[in-house]
Amino acid sequence: MSKTPLGVAVIGTGRMGADHVHRLRERVSGAEVVAVADVDGDRAAALAEAEPACRSYSDAGRALAAPGVDAVLIASPGPAHEEVLLESLERGLPVLCEKPLTPDPAGALRVLAAEQRFGSRLIQVGFMRRYDAEFLALKALLDRGELGQPLMMHCAHRNVGMPAWFTEQMMINDSVVHEIDCTRWLWGQEITAVTVVKPGARADSPVAGSDPQLVLLETSGGALVTVEIFAACGFGYQVRAEVVCSRGTATVGTDDARPGVRVAAAGRWGGGVDQDFLTRFGDAYQRELQEWVDAARSGRATGPSTWDGYAAAAVCAAGVTAQREGVRTPVELAERPPLYGESAAGRPRLPVG
Numbered sequence: 001m002s003k004t005p006l007g008v009a010v011i012g013t014g015r016m017g018a019d020h021v022h023r024l025r026e027r028v029s030g031a032e033v034v035a036v037a038d039v040d041g042d043r044a045a046a047l048a049e050a051e052p053a054c055r056s057y058s059d060a061g062r063a064l065a066a067p068g069v070d071a072v073l074i075a076s077p078g079p080a081h082e083e084v085l086l087e088s089l090e091r092g093l094p095v096l097c098e099k100p101l102t103p104d105p106a107g108a109l110r111v112l113a114a115e116q117r118f119g120s121r122l123i124q125v126g127f128m129r130r131y132d133a134e135f136l137a138l139k140a141l142l143d144r145g146e147l148g149q150p151l152m153m154h155c156a157h158r159n160v161g162m163p164a165w166f167t168e169q170m171m172i173n174d175s176v177v178h179e180i181d182c183t184r185w186l187w188g189q190e191i192t193a194v195t196v197v198k199p200g201a202r203a204d205s206p207v208a209g210s211d212p213q214l215v216l217l218e219t220s221g222g223a224l225v226t227v228e229i230f231a232a233c234g235f236g237y238q239v240r241a242e243v244v245c246s247r248g249t250a251t252v253g254t255d256d257a258r259p260g261v262r263v264a265a266a267g268r269w270g271g272g273v274d275q276d277f278l279t280r281f282g283d284a285y286q287r288e289l290q291e292w293v294d295a296a297r298s299g300r301a302t303g304p305s306t307w308d309g310y311a312a313a314a315v316c317a318a319g320v321t322a323q324r325e326g327v328r329t330p331v332e333l334a335e336r337p338p339l340y341g342e343s344a345a346g347r348p349r350l351p352v353g
């Protein structure tokens with residue numbers, strides 16, 4: 001591994017970008033943020049201010065060409081990812097790209113083709129649940145085979161609220177994309193069809209369209225996955241999954257499984273509920289970033305691959321059609337190139353302790 005810190009350019013300095021910058025500066029070893037870019041130049045400049053060696057730009061291309069840039073972290077909105085991914089590949093720079101890789105399979109296929117022209121993996125996709133302690137423990141349990149054959153998984157994915165620009169399609173592309181990746185990763189199976197069922201519209205829903213919705217995924221191994229996606233439940237951030245196997249069940253994301261103080265007072269008993277992904281998945285982002293930095297400093301890319309990003313985009317496209325037309329929609333998946341032979345079930349290390 002190189003002794004000099006990895007010079008990172010961070011593209012997009014909103015919630016996730018700023019969180020990643022702070023982690024890289026304060027908690028991840030072996031990296032230095034040397035450039036930040038945001039179309040809102042003032043936002044990027046405010047983040048660069050704290051670090052004299054960090055330059056700020058309002059254009060991603062200029063940040064990629066800045067002095068000292070060895071690697072790129074993309075945290076702009078999904079539709080802006082493809083352009084930066086392609087330019088990073090042109091420059092041979094390793095990338096950690098926040099999910100979704102791209103919002104559409106066609107864009108993901110262009111990135112997949114460009115990475116194959118480059119000849120080796122440069123991109124890691126930010127499917128951070130693969131780095132969460134609970135999900136890692138669930139994966140290890142399933143891999144041991146003690147519970148037998150996976151038959152079903154029941155997931156709940158609830159957010160407190162969403163900004164006004166959050167669309168019904170983004171419930172699939174931005175939110176359910178995590179359950180899509182988890183299903184592929186946990187079971188090493190592809191998703192073959194998607195159905196979306198909507199309850200009667202809520203009069204007071206802050207999200208356009210019906211909220212919540214129920215998404216049904218069918219897998220190549222004959223298993224079924226249900227996902228309740230609730231974009232604006234109003235009370236807290238919850239990510240739960242119960243796996244049903246032929247010899248038992250396993251659950252992650254129940255409040256009891258999370259460490260925390262339970263208080264009895266004022267005639268009530270209970271604990272806190274996370275309010276967003278930044279607190280719930282903070283440790284996972286940390287592990288994800290450290291693994292990316294370590295791999296990039298050794299000239300490698302690990303973790304969720306461009307193929308995983310593409311496969312998720314293909315399922316999302318079927319999901320959006322299913323959501324719009326109310327019909328079971330088969331997933332159209334291209335052939336997996338040899339470069340990604342081992343990546344679909346790529347396994348981050350279990351946390352120590």
Ligand SMILES: NC(=O)C1=CN([C@@H]2O[C@H](COP(=O)(O)OP(=O)(O)OC[C@H]3O[C@@H](n4cnc5c(N)ncnc54)[C@H](O)[C@@H]3O)[C@@H](O)[C@H]2O)C=CC1
Nearest residue numbers: 012013014015016017038039040075076077078080098099
């Ligand atoms: N892994 C996870 O748990 C999460 C991942 N995300 C992902 O992170 C990415 C960013 O999401 P948020 O930080 O929540 O959004 P945000 O809206 O808070 O920040 C996005 C930033 O990107 C900037 N931007 C827009 N277009 C740009 C462009 N072409 N070039 C450079 N900057 C541009 C915006 O001005 C804004 O500052 C998205 O891909 C999202 O899906 C978001 C939340 C959680």
Ligand SMILES: O=C1[C@@H](O)[C@H](O)[C@@H](O)[C@H](O)[C@H]1O
Nearest residue numbers: 099157159174175176178277
């Ligand atoms: O990726 C994320 C957001 O973009 C998305 O909007 C949320 O639903 C997810 O829980 C969060 O992890």
